[in-house]
Amino acid sequence: MSKLHIDSITKSYGPEKVLQDVYLTCETGQIVALLGKIGSGKSTLLQIVFGTMKGDTQFIKLNDKVLTRQSDRRQKIAYLPQQPMFPKNTKIKNLIPLFCNPENTRKLFNSDFLQPLLNRTTRNLSGGGRKMVELLTVIHSEAEFILLEQPYSGLSPILTEQVMKMIKEISREKGFIISDFMNEFALEIADEIYLLRNRSLRHIKDLNELQQHYYLPKSI
Amino acid sequence: MIKNLKILRIFYLKLLVPALLFSSLLAFQTGFSIRNFGFCFSVFFPAFHFLIYELRLKNEYAFFANFGFSRPFLWITTFSAGFMIHLISKFP
Numbered sequence: 001m002s003k004l005h006i007d008s009i010t011k012s013y014g015p016e017k018v019l020q021d022v023y024l025t026c027e028t029g030q031i032v033a034l035l036g037k038i039g040s041g042k043s044t045l046l047q048i049v050f051g052t053m054k055g056d057t058q059f060i061k062l063n064d065k066v067l068t069r070q071s072d073r074r075q076k077i078a079y080l081p082q083q084p085m086f087p088k089n090t091k092i093k094n095l096i097p098l099f100c101n102p103e104n105t106r107k108l109f110n111s112d113f114l115q116p117l118l119n120r121t122t123r124n125l126s127g128g129g130r131k132m133v134e135l136l137t138v139i140h141s142e143a144e145f146i147l148l149e150q151p152y153s154g155l156s157p158i159l160t161e162q163v164m165k166m167i168k169e170i171s172r173e174k175g176f177i178i179s180d181f182m183n184e185f186a187l188e189i190a191d192e193i194y195l196l197r198n199r200s201l202r203h204i205k206d207l208n209e210l211q212q213h214y215y216l217p218k219s220i
Numbered sequence: 221m222i223k224n225l226k227i228l229r230i231f232y233l234k235l236l237v238p239a240l241l242f243s244s245l246l247a248f249q250t251g252f253s254i255r256n257f258g259f260c261f262s263v264f265f266p267a268f269h270f271l272i273y274e275l276r277l278k279n280e281y282a283f284f285a286n287f288g289f290s291r292p293f294l295w296i297t298t299f300s301a302g303f304m305i306h307l308i309s310k311f312p
Contacts, residue, residue: 073288075288078286085280087230087234088277141286143286
């Protein structure tokens with residue numbers, strides 16, 4: 001079992017502090033949901049963990065190795081941002097093998113959703129289609145930990161349900177940190193739920209606690 | 221290793237075609253020589269990196285970061301490649 005240890009994350013944009021001493025752990029076999037309002041710092045936190053952004057202070061460790069450079073995260077942590085990231089002019093069938101091992105590549109090549117799209121580039125796909133291609137590829141990648149930012153945005157309810165089932169199945173071997181606004185998805189599949197509020201992370205046990213922290217209306 | 225080369229190929233192919241084209245055009249305008257071409261390439265290669273990846277396709281950096289290629293690494297490689305071509309073109 002691998003463990004991703006995230007500690008002492010502090011980040012400011014100019015005078016405004018976004019994250020203050022954030023601490024979080026995720027193990028393989030676990031799904032961690034990260035809830036928070038717009039601008040609460042969820043994306044910033046995921047980008048610091050992934051290495052594309054530097055925190056003012058940060059300590060990120062995977063098992064016994066402290067991760068300092070981007071190359072330290074290679075094949076260990078994969079990240080799917082909210083915005084499309086796949087190169088637009090490269091065919092999907094050429095992108096999938098770069099992320100996945102041969103077994104998962106075969107699985108994706110034969111999947112009902114991806115098979116008709118393999119010879120297309122992401123430039124020719126709809127927003128939802130592109131999101132689905134990127135999401136399926138990243139969750140099947142070789143990395144032990146997967147960071148997903150708003151993974152269900154742009155997906156139909158049926159696809160969302162299918163993806164949630166897939167994530168749940170894959171999470172037996174991998175760790176997931178998923179940032180989302182939608183508490184119902186988080187509550188359904190997550191093992192641990194955290195709310196990012198007032199620059200710090202709070203561990204959430206149930207729906208009532210989200211109401212207490214003014215994340216959900218009292219009427220629910 | 222082969223995977224790394226494939227990923228870098230995806231990144232640099234977008235820069236290489238316009239940089240080669242514009243370097244050739246400008247080198248012809250100024251009386252074509254390998255030395256002129258090398259100098260133009262060392263300017264256009266980073267310029268297209270900036271125009272394409274910093275202004276238009278900034279999100280794609282996340283794709284390359286998934287394979288361990290950080291933004292500073294890609295910039296250093298671009299400048300190094302431009303500089304190498306410039307140096308080589310000085311000693312034909």
